[in-house]
Each structure stands twice: as structure tokens, then as C-alpha cells.
Amino acid sequence: MSSAAVTARPTETDVLVVGAGPAGSAAAAWLARAGVDVVLADAATFPRDKTCGDGLTPRAVHELAQLGLEDFLRGRTVNQGLRAHGFGQxxxxxxxxxHLPDWGSAVPRTELDDRLRQVAVDAGAVDVQDARAVDVRMSGSRVAAVVLERRGDGGRAEAERFEIACRRLVVADGVRSPLGKVLGREWHRDTVYGVAGRSYVTSEKHDDPWISSHLELRDEQGQVLSGYGWVFPLGTGEVNLGVGTLATAKRPADIAVKPLMAFYAEQRRAEFGLGEELRMPTSALLPMGGAVSNVAGPNWALIGDAAGCVNPLNGEGIDYGLETGRFVASLLGDLGPDAHGLASAWPALLREHYGEAFSIARRLAGFVTVPWVLPRMGPAGMRSTALMTLALRWMGNLVTEEDRDAAARLWRVAGKGSVRLDDRPPFS
Structure with missing residues (x-):
């Protein structure tokens, strides 16, 4: 099938997937491979950009390899780990x-997301672009159809609306999740969330085999911020350069992201041979750690960023998007064509896979938002390679369910204890 959006608009489908980012495309690909009639709809026309650091951890690489994209990644750029900078170290x-690959990658989202969408199309999913999901038509408590809006023709004032009827619905429309809001999704900002910005800039180290993270992120007044800066080589002559900080409702992030990013780039210019222009600077808010409720209903489920599946300790969301796409496809297959039990089964599955890790991660991340924590504890941490290696494994979500070593057991014990202390556990 052509990579272009279909000309004949579908009017009904078994499963409608809204959002063609990593989560939605993965779900559509796995469903189509299982022989399910699936439509993949997105508000954009591909290729399109997405605010992101573009980094792919070994966990994301593992998921992409299962979708048949290992050679695609190796043909871009490969990194062997993290170069951590901070506090004189x-x-x-x-x-x-x-149990995970020992390498990572980085691919601009304009390229990665389009390639993933094509994987879904090649598997048999019907591709509908320039179709923003704006509402639903209900039949009792179930979604009977999704109302989509297509502007086209340069965004003419009179948008065209149409419906696609569906038996089951997967919502993967990103961190703001407008369709999720229609269905009752709520983001709780009392737990930690992220504020991040990214840009592209030419670099003499665009093919560096290490991704770099500066854990001592300072503002122009010299204050240490509760976040980090990054430089991710893309192997294209450019790097992805960005900054991210953590915040809560009690301690909001009082920063201007784009000026902070420009200041960070100036600090790193000589070290990385950076060019002068920061290209395509963008920023975003990130709900993290499953800090959303109403992630499923009788025949619909939220996945990926829409379900708050973002790592509170590093801002990573691509791996969770890919995983939740695979998980929801498998669950829908188990539950059958009417998805009986989805409203309880999907939150339970999310809590099983991510609840403990998200709980302890967002507790630790919230602790970092306390102003004195990083200045006092950062220098001690950076003096220990063993401690930082352990932190990389935990912060990078590189503990798998198969791991049985002491570090993995400690992380799980901490997670179980953290969940018991939560006023609102993840996905509740």
C-alpha cells in the first residue's frame, strides 16, 4: 500500500487507532499482523515533527527490533551508553x-514516526492522515464512532467532519490527549511532571558514540535546576540539544525553556563544536509516571503518552509507547471482538507492568524538585561510577521483568513500598 494517506475514506473498522506516533503505530502494526481490521488515523500529514529528544534507549531498540526495524536503526546512528557530566566529573x-540490547540509537521523529507508520501500513492497517479526532458518538457506555475533522486545502475555515465507526478504540493522541479528555481522561499534577525543550544544531560530534547528559543544569543566575541538559548525536551533521526540568503543583517550573536552551547551548558550544543556530526549537509539558486517571472504558483504552507513560527520571516515552502498543494489541486479542472487561483489564495491566517502577521513580523525581537536593547530593553521586551506573539502569528503565540480580530486586522492593504510600497510585 502507498505511504500516502488513503483516498477512499473508511467509514467503519474493527479497531480504530487515533494517533500515529510510536504507540499508535505499534498498536496498529501488531493488530494488523494478527489479522485485525484496523484504521490508523492522525491529525497530521506525514512526515511530521514531534517535540522529543529523539533518543532511543536499549528498551526502545528492543521493541523496534521486534517490529523489524533493527537494520533501520543500525543504518542511522548507534551509541554505546551515556556520558554523564556534572559537578566537576x-x-x-x-x-x-x-536481557536488553547493549546499544542505543537516536533518530529524528520526522523520520522515526513516518517509518513506524509505514510498518503499520505494510502490515495491513488503513492509513488516514489530516484527520483530527474531535469527538465521539456513544452507544450507551461504549464508543460507537469517532468524529474526525479534516481541514486540508491549507486549513480552510470550514473544516470537514466525518465519522469512522468502530467496535474498539485505541487512543494514542499524545501528552495532551484531546480525545482522551473527551472520554474523561484527567491529568493529576500533584505528582511530578516535566517541562522540556529541544532543538537541532550542527555539531562536530554529530557521530559521537556516546549520548551526553549534563546533570548540573544551571540557569543564567548560576542556580542549579531540577533537571538536565542533553546532547544526542544523530549522525546527520546535527545533534538534538535540549533541556528538561521537573516540577509539581507545589513546586512549578518557573523557567523560560527556550532561553534556557539557548544558554545551555552557549555553555556547550566549544565542547561539542556547535553551530550558532538552534534549528526548530520547540517545548512541551509531559505528564509522567501514570499520573492520569480514566485510561480505559468498555471498548476503549489510552496508551503511550496519552496514558502518562513517560519515565519521571529521564523523560523517556518512546519505549513505553511501543510497549503499550504491543500490550494493548495482545489484550484486545485475548478479550475478543467486544473487548469485554477492557475497562478494568487495561489499567490492571498497566499497573502490573509499570505501577511499582513509576511510583518509586516519580517519588524520587519529586524529591529532586526540592531546591537543596541536587546541589548537596549531586557532587557525591557523581564521584561514584558504581552508583551512577546503578542510577543509569534505574533511571533509564533498564530493569526488565526477567532480571533477578540484586539491583533489580532492590528496585522492585522499593517500588512495592512506594505504591503503598501513594495517595493516588499510577493509573488511578
Missing amino acids: TLHLPWPGG
């Missing part, structure tokens, strides 16, 4: 490997 921390 620089540490090289290789990816730990184990």
Missing part, C-alpha cells in the same frame, strides 16, 4: 545489556 556509563 565526567563519567562514561555503558548500556548494561543483560
Whole structure:
């Protein structure tokens, strides 16, 4: 099937997937491979950009390889681990490997998302672009159809609306999740969330085999911020350069992201041979750690960023998007064509896979938002390669369900204890 949006608009489908980012495309691909009639709809026309650091951890690489994209990634750029900078130290921390690959990558989202969408189309999904989901038509408590809006023709004032009827609905429309809001999704900002910005800039180290993270992120007044800056080589002559900070409702992020990003770039210019222009600077808010409620209904489920599946300790969301796309496809297959039990089964599955890790991660991330924590504890942490190697594994979500070593057991025990202390556990 052509990579272009279909000309004949579908009017009904078994499963409608709204959002063709990593989560939605993965769900559509796995469903189509299982022989399900699936439509993949997105508000944009591909290729399109997405605010992101573009980094792919070994966990994301593992998921992409299952979709048949390992050669695609190896043809872009490969990195062997994290170069952590801060408080007078620089540490090289290789990816730990184990049950996951021992390498990572970085691909601009304009390219990665379009390639993933094509994987779904090649598997048999019907591709509908320039179709923003704006409402639903209900039949009792179930979604009977989704109302989509197509502007086209340069965004003419009179938008065209149409419906696609569906038996089951997967919502993967990103961090703001407008369709999720229609269905009752609520983001709770009392737990930690992220504020991040990214840009592209030419660099003499565009093919560096390490991704770099500066854990001592300072503003122009010299204050240490509760976040980090990054430089991710893309192997294209450019790097993805960005900054991210953590916040809560009690301690909001009082920063201007784009000026902070420009200041960070100036600090790193000589070190990385950066060009002068920061290209395509964008910013975003990120709900993290499953800090959303109403993630499923009788025949619909939220996945990926829409379900708050973003790592509170590093801002990573691509791996969770890919995983939740695969998980929801499998669950829908188990539940059958009417998805009986989805409203309870999907939140339970999310809590099983991510609840404990998200709970302890957002607790630790919330602790970092306390102003004195990083200045006092950062220097001690950066003096220990062993401690930072352990932190990389935990912060990078590189503990798998198959791991049985002491570090993995400690992370799980901490997670179980954290969930018991939560006023609102993840996905509730």
C-alpha cells in the first residue's frame, strides 16, 4: 500500500487507532499482523515533527527490533551508553545489556514516526492522515464512532467532519490527549511532571558514540535546576540539544525553556563544536509516571503518552509507547471482538507492568524538585561510577521483568513500598 494517506475514506473498522506516533503505530502494526481490521488515523500529514529528544534507549531498540526495524536503526546512528557530566566529573556509563540490547540509537521523529507508520501500513492497517479526532458518538457506555475533522486545502475555515465507526478504540493522541479528555481522561499534577525543550544544531560530534547528559543544569543566575541538559548525536551533521526540568503543583517550573536552551547551548558550544543556530526549537509539558486517571472504558483504552507513560527520571516515552502498543494489541486479542472487561483489564495491566517502577521513580523525581537536593547530593553521586551506573539502569528503565540480580530486586522492593504510600497510585 502507498505511504500516502488513503483516498477512499473508511467509514467503519474493527479497531480504530487515533494517533500515529510510536504507540499508535505499534498498536496498529501488531493488530494488523494478527489479522485485525484496523484504521490508523492522525491529525497530521506525514512526515511530521514531534517535540522529543529523539533518543532511543536499549528498551526502545528492543521493541523496534521486534517490529523489524533493527537494520533501520543500525543504518542511522548507534551509541554505546551515556556520558554523564556534572559537578566537576565526567563519567562514561555503558548500556548494561543483560536481557536488553547493549546499544542505543537516536533518530529524528520526522523520520522515526513516518517509518513506524509505514510498518503499520505494510502490515495491513488503513492509513488516514489530516484527520483530527474531535469527538465521539456513544452507544450507551461504549464508543460507537469517532468524529474526525479534516481541514486540508491549507486549513480552510470550514473544516470537514466525518465519522469512522468502530467496535474498539485505541487512543494514542499524545501528552495532551484531546480525545482522551473527551472520554474523561484527567491529568493529576500533584505528582511530578516535566517541562522540556529541544532543538537541532550542527555539531562536530554529530557521530559521537556516546549520548551526553549534563546533570548540573544551571540557569543564567548560576542556580542549579531540577533537571538536565542533553546532547544526542544523530549522525546527520546535527545533534538534538535540549533541556528538561521537573516540577509539581507545589513546586512549578518557573523557567523560560527556550532561553534556557539557548544558554545551555552557549555553555556547550566549544565542547561539542556547535553551530550558532538552534534549528526548530520547540517545548512541551509531559505528564509522567501514570499520573492520569480514566485510561480505559468498555471498548476503549489510552496508551503511550496519552496514558502518562513517560519515565519521571529521564523523560523517556518512546519505549513505553511501543510497549503499550504491543500490550494493548495482545489484550484486545485475548478479550475478543467486544473487548469485554477492557475497562478494568487495561489499567490492571498497566499497573502490573509499570505501577511499582513509576511510583518509586516519580517519588524520587519529586524529591529532586526540592531546591537543596541536587546541589548537596549531586557532587557525591557523581564521584561514584558504581552508583551512577546503578542510577543509569534505574533511571533509564533498564530493569526488565526477567532480571533477578540484586539491583533489580532492590528496585522492585522499593517500588512495592512506594505504591503503598501513594495517595493516588499510577493509573488511578
